[in-house]
Amino acid sequence: MSRKLLNISIPVISVLLGLLAGAVIMLVSGYDPIQGYSAMLSGIFGDEYYLGETVRQITPYILAGLAVAFAFRTGLFNIGVEGQLIVGWIAAVWVGTEFDFPKVIHLPLAVLAGAAAGAFWAFIPGLLKAKYRVHEVIVTIMLNYTALHVTNYLIVNVLSDKQDKTENIAETASLRSVLFENLTDLSRMHWGIIIALICAIFMWFILEKTTTGFELKAVGFNQHASEYAGMSVKRNIILSMVISGAFAGLAGAMEGLGTFGYAAIKGGFTGVGFDGIAVALLGGNAAIGVVLAAALFGGLKNGALNMPLEAGVPNEIVDIVIALIIFFVASSYFIRWIISRLSKKGAK
Amino acid sequence: MDYVIEMLNIRKEFPGIVANDNVTLQVKKGEIHALLGENGAGKSTLMNVLFGLYQPEKGEIRVKGEPVKITDPNIANNLGIGMVHQHFMLVDPFTVTENIILGKEPSKAGRINLNAAHKDVRELSERYGLLVDPEAKIADISVGMQQRVEILKTLYRGAEILIFDEPTAVLTPQEIRELITIMKTLVKEGKSIILITHKLKEIMEVCDRVTVIRKGEGIGTVNVSETNPDELASLMVGRDVVFKTGKSQSKPAGSVLEIADLAVNDSRGVKAVKGLNLTVRAGEIVGIAGVDGNGQSELVEAITGLRKAGAGSIKINGKEIKNSTPRKITESGISHIPQDRHKHGLVLDYTIGENIVLQTYYQKPNSRNGVLNYRNIYQKARALITEFDVRTPSEYTPARALSGGNQQKAIIGREINRDPDLLIAAQPTRGLDVGAIEYIHRRLIEQRDTGKAVLLVSFELDEIMNVSDRIAVIYEGEIVAVVNPNETTEQELGLLMAGSKRKEAGGSTHV
Numbered sequence: 001m002s003r004k005l006l007n008i009s010i011p012v013i014s015v016l017l018g019l020l021a022g023a024v025i026m027l028v029s030g031y032d033p034i035q036g037y038s039a040m041l042s043g044i045f046g047d048e049y050y051l052g053e054t055v056r057q058i059t060p061y062i063l064a065g066l067a068v069a070f071a072f073r074t075g076l077f078n079i080g081v082e083g084q085l086i087v088g089w090i091a092a093v094w095v096g097t098e099f100d101f102p103k104v105i106h107l108p109l110a111v112l113a114g115a116a117a118g119a120f121w122a123f124i125p126g127l128l129k130a131k132y133r134v135h136e137v138i139v140t141i142m143l144n145y146t147a148l149h150v151t152n153y154l155i156v157n158v159l160s161d162k163q164d165k166t167e168n169i170a171e172t173a174s175l176r177s178v179l180f181e182n183l184t185d186l187s188r189m190h191w192g193i194i195i196a197l198i199c200a201i202f203m204w205f206i207l208e209k210t211t212t213g214f215e216l217k218a219v220g221f222n223q224h225a226s227e228y229a230g231m232s233v234k235r236n237i238i239l240s241m242v243i244s245g246a247f248a249g250l251a252g253a254m255e256g257l258g259t260f261g262y263a264a265i266k267g268g269f270t271g272v273g274f275d276g277i278a279v280a281l282l283g284g285n286a287a288i289g290v291v292l293a294a295a296l297f298g299g300l301k302n303g304a305l306n307m308p309l310e311a312g313v314p315n316e317i318v319d320i321v322i323a324l325i326i327f328f329v330a331s332s333y334f335i336r337w338i339i340s341r342l343s344k345k346g347a348k
Numbered sequence: 349m350d351y352v353i354e355m356l357n358i359r360k361e362f363p364g365i366v367a368n369d370n371v372t373l374q375v376k377k378g379e380i381h382a383l384l385g386e387n388g389a390g391k392s393t394l395m396n397v398l399f400g401l402y403q404p405e406k407g408e409i410r411v412k413g414e415p416v417k418i419t420d421p422n423i424a425n426n427l428g429i430g431m432v433h434q435h436f437m438l439v440d441p442f443t444v445t446e447n448i449i450l451g452k453e454p455s456k457a458g459r460i461n462l463n464a465a466h467k468d469v470r471e472l473s474e475r476y477g478l479l480v481d482p483e484a485k486i487a488d489i490s491v492g493m494q495q496r497v498e499i500l501k502t503l504y505r506g507a508e509i510l511i512f513d514e515p516t517a518v519l520t521p522q523e524i525r526e527l528i529t530i531m532k533t534l535v536k537e538g539k540s541i542i543l544i545t546h547k548l549k550e551i552m553e554v555c556d557r558v559t560v561i562r563k564g565e566g567i568g569t570v571n572v573s574e575t576n577p578d579e580l581a582s583l584m585v586g587r588d589v590v591f592k593t594g595k596s597q598s599k600p601a602g603s604v605l606e607i608a609d610l611a612v613n614d615s616r617g618v619k620a621v622k623g624l625n626l627t628v629r630a631g632e633i634v635g636i637a638g639v640d641g642n643g644q645s646e647l648v649e650a651i652t653g654l655r656k657a658g659a660g661s662i663k664i665n666g667k668e669i670k671n672s673t674p675r676k677i678t679e680s681g682i683s684h685i686p687q688d689r690h691k692h693g694l695v696l697d698y699t700i701g702e703n704i705v706l707q708t709y710y711q712k713p714n715s716r717n718g719v720l721n722y723r724n725i726y727q728k729a730r731a732l733i734t735e736f737d738v739r740t741p742s743e744y745t746p747a748r749a750l751s752g753g754n755q756q757k758a759i760i761g762r763e764i765n766r767d768p769d770l771l772i773a774a775q776p777t778r779g780l781d782v783g784a785i786e787y788i789h790r791r792l793i794e795q796r797d798t799g800k801a802v803l804l805v806s807f808e809l810d811e812i813m814n815v816s817d818r819i820a821v822i823y824e825g826e827i828v829a830v831v832n833p834n835e836t837t838e839q840e841l842g843l844l845m846a847g848s849k850r851k852e853a854g855g856s857t858h859v
Contacts, residue, residue, distance in 0.1 A: 211710045211718050214702070221697045227654060228684070228692040229706040230675030 006339065010332045011282050011289075013339075015296065018325035022317055036313040043306025044299040050306070052184025055193050056259055058298030060085070062196040063251035064276025065283060065290035066203050067118075071244040072285050073207055075220025078241065080125060080140025081248040082273025083147030084118035086266070088249025090151045091117030093256040093263040094159060096169030106172040111195065111253050118249015119242045121147060126241030130234035136241065144269065152265040165264035175258035190258035197291070199247060204287035206243070216240050248273065278326050297322065351413070352377045352540050353398070353429075353509055358407035360393055364741060367393040368404070371566035373542075373559050375509065380531060380541045382551045382572075384584055385561035386781040388739065388751035391544050394561065395511055399431055400424045430502025434513040436494050438486045444497050445469045445482040448504050472503050477533045492523035499530070510534065511542045516550060517779065528554050546584070546781040548577040562586055585783040595793045598817040600629035604770050604801035605651070610660035610670075612646045612825075620646040622825040623660070628770065633792060633802040635816030635833075637809065639845050643825035644805045645687060648774050651803075652684045653677040654692075665769060678707050683768035685759055687775045687805070689752070693759045696748040700740055701729035703747050704762050736761035737787070753784040760791060771795050774805045789815050809838050823847050 023033035044054050064081050071078035078084075092114035099106060125139035159166045175190040183189075207213040219226045219236040227233050251272060256263055279297055283289030304318030328335065353375040360368040367390045375381045385391045396402045398409065400418040409416055411427045418424050424431075438447050445465050453460045454468075469482040478496045486494060495515060502510055512531075516524045531541055531554055543555060551558050552572060560567040560583045567583055582588050605628040612621035621643040628634045638644055649655035651662055653674040662670040669677050678684075686692035694703050705714045705725050713724045729743040738757045740750055747755060756776065763771065773792060777785040792815055796802050806812050812819055813833050821829045821844040829844050 209719055211715045211720060214709050214720060218695050218698065218706070222691075222695045224691045225693065225695045225706065227674060228652075228686060230673065230678050 006336065007284060009339065010335050011284065011293070011329055013335050014282070014325050014328035014332070017328045018321050021324045022321035025320060026313060026317060031313045031317075032311065035311040036307055036317065039307045039310035039313065040300070040303035040318065042310065043303035046306070047185065048183065049185040049187045050302070052180065052187025052189035054299050054302040055184075056187065056189045057302045058294050059190075059192040059196045059254050059258070060251040060272045061275060061279050061294035061298050062193075062291055063199060063247050063254065064272050065279030065294050066196075066199055066287065067244045067247035067251065067273075068276045068280035069283065069285040069287070069290050070203055070207070070247060071240055072280060073220065074216040074236070074240040076126075076129070076237065076240055076244070077137050078122065078125075078140055078244045078248075079137050079277070080122060080143050080273075081244075081251075081276045082269050082271075083140070083144035084121040084245045084248035085252040085255075085270065085273045086144075086147045086151050087121045088114035088118035088252030089256040090154060090159070090252075090263045091249070092173075092253035093166055093169055096173030096257055097159070097167050097262075099173075100170065101172060103172040106170065107175070107257070110169070110173040110257055111175075111250065114253025114256065115246040115249045118252060119246040122241040122245020122248065123238060126238040126245075129241070130237040144273075148266060148269065151263070155263055155265050159263070166262045168261045169257060173257060174261060175254065176261070188259055190254075192254035192258040195250065195254070196294075199250065200287040200291050203247070207287075212239070248276070251276070278322070281326065282329050350377050351375060352411065353542075354408075354410040354413075355394065355398060356408045356410070358394060358397060358404045358409075360390075360397055360402055360404050367564050368397070368561075369565050371407075371561060371564075372569075373566075374569070375540050375542060376557075377540055378535055378538060379556040380535055380543055380554050382543045382545060382555040382558040383561065384546060384548075384551060384558050384580060386546060386584060386783050387753040387779075389561045389584075390564040391561055392513070393564075395431070395513065395542070395544060398424065398429060399511070425505055425507075428506060428508035429511065430505060430507025430509070431511045432495065432498045432502060432513065432515060434515070434517060436498055438494060438497060440485075440487040442486060443482070444480055444484050444486065444489070444500075447486060447497055448482075448501050452505060468504065469500060472500055476503065476537060477530060490523075492519055492526065495519070495523075495527070496530070499534075507539070509540045509542065511544065513544045514546075515543070516545070516547065524550075548580050548782070551580065552577060560584055581782050584781070595815075596797070598632045598796060600632040600817070601799065603627045603629045604665060605803065606661075606663040606666075607651070608661045608663075610647070610650065610662060611658035612643070612650045612655060613658060614646050619658075620825050621650065621657075624822075624825060624827055626820055626827055628801040628803050630769070630801050631796055631799050632817040633796050633804055633815055635812040635819045636803070636805045636822050637812045637819050637841055637845055638807070638822035640807050642822050642845075644774070644822060646825075647822070648684070648687070648772055648805060651677075651772065652682065675707075678766075681769035683763035683766050683771045685756075685763050685771070685773040685776050687778075689755055689759055694747045694755060697746055699729075699744050699746055700733065700738065700750070700758055701726045701743040703758060704729045704732055704743075704765075706762065708766065732758070732761040732765055736764075736791075753780045756780060756784065756788070760788060764791065764795060768800065770801045770803065772803045772805070775807065776804070777806075777808070777811060785811075809841055812841070813838065821845055 026033040026036050043050055045051055064085060067081045068078055092110045095110040095113040101109065121143060124143060125136045128134040128139050129136045155166055156162060156164065175192050177191045180189040181187065207217065215231045215236050216239065219231060219233050223233045275297060279290055279293045283293035300318050300322055304315035307313040307315050307317065351374045355371065355373040358368050358371045371394055373383065373394065383391050393402065397404050398418065400420045400423050403419065409418060416427060445462065448469050449465045454464050455461060466482045473480045478500060480493060480496050480500060515527060519527060535541060545551060555572050557569055557571050558580065559569045562584060607624060607626040610621055610624045611619060614620035624647065636644055646655060650657040653672055657670050661668055664680050664682060667680060669680055690696060695706065708714055709720065713721060715721055726743050733740060733743055736757045738761065739754050776788050792802055792804065804815055816833055819831050819833055819841065820827045821841065823845060
């Protein structure tokens with residue numbers, strides 16, 4: 001079996017195994033897996049509304065997945081996507097509520113504010129890593145909590161008058177799309193999906209086609225050789241984190257400007273940033289893989305909402321299925337082994 | 349027949365490549381049998397077949413006359429075949445004994461009987477003259493001792509046939525002498541040894557017979573007593589090898605590299621280079637001779653911008669480059685074949701093509717406006733692969749997949765192709781076989797003949813004597829003498845390298 005085919009077959013098999021295991025769990029706990037899964041499927045594709053909601057759900061997953069994947073491809077582990085997403089969200093909403101511009105200026109400005117805030121939040125661990133060799137995992141984890149509590153404070157004390165959420169953003173800063181809403185039976189699907197897909201293409205282009213990507217990947221693989229070749233290791237580490245953080249900040253902007261239209265205080269993390277790690281892993285850290293994995297995650301998450309309604313199956317089942325898929329991807333060695341065994345037998 | 353091991357007409361294929369074809373290896377009981385071949389000739393593949401890591405497509409293996417199928421290393425172990433790996437497989441925080449018994453612990457009801465193990469290990473060690481302390485920690489003993497622990501591991505498992513994979517590559521000359529004694533003792537005690545090597549000197553010294561492999565094919569077996577190094581070298585490479593590279597008198601022109609009173613600190617902040625003076629002119633090769641650790645690495649790193657320099661100056665073509673960035677230095681006309689090709693020379697996960705443009709990817713025509721032109725890059729890579737005889741399946745192969753010699757050829761091709769004024773070659777032939785060494789020496793001399801300045805740093809006196817036009821001896825961070833290779837001897841150089849000052853008046857220290 002060719003390597004490429006093998007690389008694709010592993011996530012596919014993992015997904016199938018995850019779903020199979022989910023079915024077994026449903027069966028054991030007294031639910032009908034066929035009913036459960038058909039409820040889930042109709043929750044994903046059932047009608048235009050569900051489809052629109054699924055796409056909406058996919059959007060931040062793509063961007064969070066790209067953020068993790070981009071850092072990973074350049075030798076960094078950005079666990080801080082969650083925090084960068086939160087600051088991106090609030091920055092985008094701040095621009096969306098505070099200013100008054102025509103839409104052609106206001107919307108791009110709000111989106112860019114989200115990206116810039118996420119980039120800044122990731123710049124900090126990048127700088128610390130480049131200058132003082134502080135490991136980015138530790139700094140990004142801590143900055144997640146910092147982001148959560150700082151934004152909560154800002155929402156209550158600065159962006160609103162002791163309220164638990166900000167005002168709604170101006171219509172001129174909104175990603176809402178009348179076209180998509182009409183097409184999808186008034187779902188909350190918004191223009192963000194276009195931005196997410198552009199970002200996926202952007203990531204592919206940067207990493208595979210440009211001198212910048214050549215440097216970023218080289219530094220990720222071998223800092224000594226990169227330095228020998230005349231590249232600036234420090235600059236590239238920081239740049240990698242900044243681009244990764246900008247993707248994460250955009251994910252937050254999608255929520256703030258598209259789905260919700262405001263920022264509310266949070267008792268805990270949104271989880272999207274962390275799911276981004278799983279999306280990147282399942283997508284093999286490649287742009288196209290991330291888009292597909294995000295589609296699967298968004299679909300499963302959104303479809304799950306329909307399971308208690310239609311089949312009486314608790315939607316936590318889907319969390320278990322997702323966890324199992326990740327488990328199978330992570331233990332891909334096991335799947336590789338089975339494939340090689342099977343193909344050997346086939347050859348005989 | 350008294351062969352302990354027979355591998356008859358072995359053929360092993362990998363996708364797209366035949367690693368072994370029609371190789372026959374017959375080892376007699378109680379002999380030291382060399383397996384000779386260039387890097388990448390298929391020596392390791394053959395031994396992995398014997399050790400059960402690979403299955404041959406064709407051929408037969410017999411142990412003591414009995415045909416056997418060795419499908420995994422445990423079977424090899426049970427048949428009495430033991431491997432002393434080049435890269436040791438030891439647990440550092442464990443003691444010698446703990447490492448030796450690992451996986452075969454003598455135990456009673458789940459408790460390891462360490463005392464019995466110590467006793468066994470000590471007995472084995474004494475019997476074969478290995479002098480290993482069973483209770484020492486691996487982390488605390490020398491590399492030579494660690495290798496003996498590897499030997500003991502195989503003996504403890506009852507090995508009758510020991511495979512040594514390039515055992516001398518990591519040893520000091522003194523340790524090599526001791527290893528040779530150990531190997532002779534082992535044979536006297538009835539063991540048989542297969543020695544994988546490309547060092548002809550060692551074969552002539554310890555081996556009884558030698559089997560030669562070239563490009564995966566078995567060339568034949570000869571008695572060491574009936575051959576000589578020249579014949580072995582030509583059998584291995586497939587043509588006559590010139591050990592002394594012929595070269596004309598150098599015609600040096602103006603100076604290219606001028607170093608004055610340079611001081612450089614090492615990583616611990618200790619002065620490694622102290623007031624060093626050196627000039628390299630166009631059209632000459634200056635060899636830096638010295639024992640490892642006398643400031644050679646720091647000197648090269650300072651010239652190439654990889655390390656901050658202190659006082660003094662480094663000029664290339666009259667332009668000061670001290671403490672400039674590596675990129676500016678590269679662009680000012682210096683090429684650098686680094687001492688450690690895996691650490692500095694290559695991004696191993698990049699393809700050969702990407703590595704070829706490692707310093708020039710941002711220049712036209714490799715890229716335009718920040719967008720890489722992969723078609724150009726791989727075209728150029730193809731040309732260099734042909735010109736420098738890099739043996740690789742394709743230009744899209746990751747550098748990691750190439751043998752050391754071919755990785756080095758790729759680096760040399762890249763550095764020469766950049767058309768530098770000064771070529772710095774640090775240990776350019778380390779770990780390579782005679783064919784590759786000859787090739788690299790020829791290339792260096794060729795560069796000199798086209799009017800480049802070449803600075804060669806090497807710990808191998810043969811190489812320095814052979815290639816250089818002038819030899820600068822470095823000792824404790826200073827150039828202590830500059831000599832003409834035709835007017836000196838290895839003995840004299842050895843003394844200079846050890847720090848004894850030159851007696852004659854000719855030994856001006858300022859170059």
